[in-house]
Amino acid sequence: MTQSKHFTIEEVRERAVLVGVDRGDTTWPVSESLAELERLANTAGADVVAVTSQKLDAPNPRTFVGSGKAEEVADLCRAHSADIVIFDDELTPSQQTNLERVVPKEVKVIDRTALILDIFALHATSKEGRLQVRLAQNQYLLPRLRGMWAHLASNRMGGGVGSRFGEGESQLEVDRRMVRKRITSIKRELKQLNEVRALQREGRYKSGMFKVSLAGYTNAGKSSLLNALTDAGVLSYDKLFATLDSTTRKFVLPEGREITLTDTVGFIQKLPHTLVEAFKSTLDEIVGADLILHVIDASSDEREAQIQSVEEVLGQIGAHDIKRVEVFNKIDLLGEVEKEALSNRHPDAILVSALSGAGIDALVKRIAAVASAHDELISVLVPYSRGDLVSIAHERALIVLEEHGEDGTRIDMQIGPAYASMFEAFRVEVQSPIDA
Numbered sequence: 160m161t162q163s164k165h166f167t168i169e170e171v172r173e174r175a176v177l178v179g180v181d182r183g184d185t186t187w188p189v190s191e192s193l194a195e196l197e198r199l200a201n202t203a204g205a206d207v208v209a210v211t212s213q214k215l216d217a218p219n220p221r222t223f224v225g226s227g228k229a230e231e232v233a234d235l236c237r238a239h240s241a242d243i244v245i246f247d248d249e250l251t252p253s254q255q256t257n258l259e260r261v262v263p264k265e266v267k268v269i270d271r272t273a274l275i276l277d278i279f280a281l282h283a284t285s286k287e288g289r290l291q292v293r294l295a296q297n298q299y300l301l302p303r304l305r306g307m308w309a310h311l312a313s314n315r316m317g318g319g320v321g322s323r324f325g326e327g328e329s330q331l332e333v334d335r336r337m338v339r340k341r342i343t344s345i346k347r348e349l350k351q352l353n354e355v356r357a358l359q360r361e362g363r364y365k366s367g368m369f370k371v372s373l374a375g376y377t378n379a380g381k382s383s384l385l386n387a388l389t390d391a392g393v394l395s396y397d398k399l400f401a402t403l404d405s406t407t408r409k410f411v412l413p414e415g416r417e418i419t420l421t422d423t424v425g426f427i428q429k430l431p432h433t434l435v436e437a438f439k440s441t442l443d444e445i446v447g448a449d450l451i452l453h454v455i456d457a458s459s460d461e462r463e464a465q466i467q468s469v470e471e472v473l474g475q476i477g478a479h480d481i482k483r484v485e486v487f488n489k490i491d492l493l494g495e496v497e498k499e500a501l502s503n504r505h506p507d508a509i510l511v512s513a514l515s516g517a518g519i520d521a522l523v524k525r526i527a528a529v530a531s532a533h534d535e536l537i538s539v540l541v542p543y544s545r546g547d548l549v550s551i552a553h554e555r556a557l558i559v560l561e562e563h564g565e566d567g568t569r570i571d572m573q574i575g576p577a578y579a580s581m582f583e584a585f586r587v588e589v590q591s592p593i594d595a
Contacts, residue, residue: 172204172206173205173206173242173243174205174206174208174239174241175200175205175206175207175241175242175243175244176208176209176211176232176235176236176239176241176243176245177200177209177210177211177244177245178211178212178224178228178232178246178247179193179196179210179211179246179247179248180212180213180214180215180224180248181212181215182214182215182216182217186467187428187461187464190212191460191461191464192247192428193210193212195428195461196245196247196271196274199271200245200274203277203278205242205243208240208241209235209238209239211228211231211232211235213225213228218254219254220251220253220254221257222254222258223246223248223254223258226261229257229261230261232244232258232261232262233261233262237263242265242266242267243266243267243268244258244262244266244267244268245269245270246268246269246270248270248271248429249270249271249272249431250268252302252303255268255270271429271431272429272431275430275431276295276296276431276433276434279295280292286352287349287352287356290345290352291349291438292437293345294342294345294346294349294437295431295434295436295437297338297341297345298342298433298436300338301338301339301342304334304338356443368417368418368555369416369418369449369450369530369575370418370421370447370448370450371410371419371420371421371448371449371450371451371452371526372423372447372448372450372451373420373421373422373452373454374423374426374445374451374452374453374454375425375452375453375454375455375456375465375469376426376427376455376456376459376469377425378425379425379456379465379488380454380456380489381422381425381454382422383514384454384486384488385406385420387511387513387516387519388420388519388523389408389409389410389420405421405422405423405424406421407419407421407422407444408421412523412526412527412530413523413527414527414557415553415554415558416527416530416556418526421444423444424438424442428464428468430472435472435475435476439476442476445478446476446477449481449529449530450481450482450483450484450526450529450530451478451482451483451484452483452484452522452526453466453469453485454486455485455486455487455488456487457489457490457492457493457498457501458492458493462487466485482529484508484509484525484526484529485505485508486508486511486522487501487505487509487510489512489513490511490512490517490518491515498510533575533576534557534574534575535574535576536559536572536573536589537571537572537582537586537589538570538587538588538589539552539569539570539585539587540564540567540569540587541570541582541585542567542585543568545567548581548582548585549570551578552570552572552574555574555575555578556572556573556575558570558571558572559572559573571589
């Protein structure tokens with residue numbers, strides 16, 4: 160009789176050295192940027208063993224940090240038996256190639272963009288999400304083919320962080336012509352999926368339903384907030400970029416009006432342009448919204464800088480003119496003095512905790528107030544044969560007065576312009592007290 164043995168396979172995490180450049184940026188000091196880079200590295204499966212930075216007015220065109228600093232990075236790799244070096248800014252193909260010549264042969268060199276793309280590759284679940292990530296990866300790879308695929312030729316890339324680029328493909332398969340062909344093919348597939356998404360979005364637009372999008376820095380708690388509002392059951396972890404796919408749910412305001420709430424991909428400072436382009440259809444959910452809830456991690460030491468980063472991306476995608484409400488989440492992690500200071504600094508913001516439910520009622524009231532801001536007060540006499548319109552009034556409007564008479568149902572209501580037109584044939588003079 161043989162006994163079965165059970166083995167525990169432990170995750171082998173790579174050892175990373177982080178490198179940053181201090182350009183005197185007061186919004187994102189290099190220490191804070193490198194701290195975020197460490198979180199990104201951890202999310203991707205690497206443990207940071209050393210961090211170094213250098214003050215520079217402009218990056219060195221050959222090695223980004225200069226030859227002396229590059230040698231220092233190489234020494235750190237040897238001293239800490241590092242597997243990978245991650246630069247906090249995007250490297251040019253030539254900079255990456257030159258750095259690979261300086262560091263030990265077995266050490267990979269990647270930049271922040273490659274790291275973020277790697278995390279997206281780990282977390283993409285839907286077909287559209289995976290295609291968007293593949294598109295961004297191939298667009299990133301195209302100008303770097305010689306440097307990147309030289310890694311594969313010598314087995315330097317191996318597995319792990321920064322290597323999830325076209326797994327299983329040989330060097331011979333990946334040349335510029337093939338990558339361009341792949342980009343074209345992915346764009347064609349995405350276009351088909353985007354057309355489906357556009358039809359769904361158009362249907363929501365034509366319905367006249369008020370649309371709310373949740374936007375914010377990654378890990379601000381957008382998915383948790385959507386769950387708190389709608390019981391949507393959306394995946395939410397305390398990780399960077401835990402969810403990439405947008406999720407839309409219906410939500411009924413206290414007065415009975417239905418709206419939609421859409422969770423979207425999180426933003427980050429130095430968000431790669433290739434990702435902004437690749438995730439355009441997902442980001443269109445934000446551009447098409449009537450209201451943006453800018454969700455902010457109230458407990459983050461970098462919250463003000465994160466706010467600015469999100470505002471910059473919203474400007475890039477053309478959403479800067481859309482009405483928005485700042486929502487500071489995770490206030491359960493703040494003391495009373497901190498919450499008071501936050502309220503004083505952002506007097507129009509709503510403070511909430513998706514975890515405890517604190518502030519959720521106030522947020523719903525604010526959404527309702529914005530949703531009804533462009534409503535008009537109309538009075539209609541709906542014949543009993545048009546019960547469908549009475550139902551629409553209850554679902555889409557704020558009922559001020561409702562009376563049943565011989566000729567039908569008299570309703571005074573505040574309703575959006577898109578729905579008001581449906582009642583045009585039945586309008587009568589407004590007589591409710593609110594008209595006074």
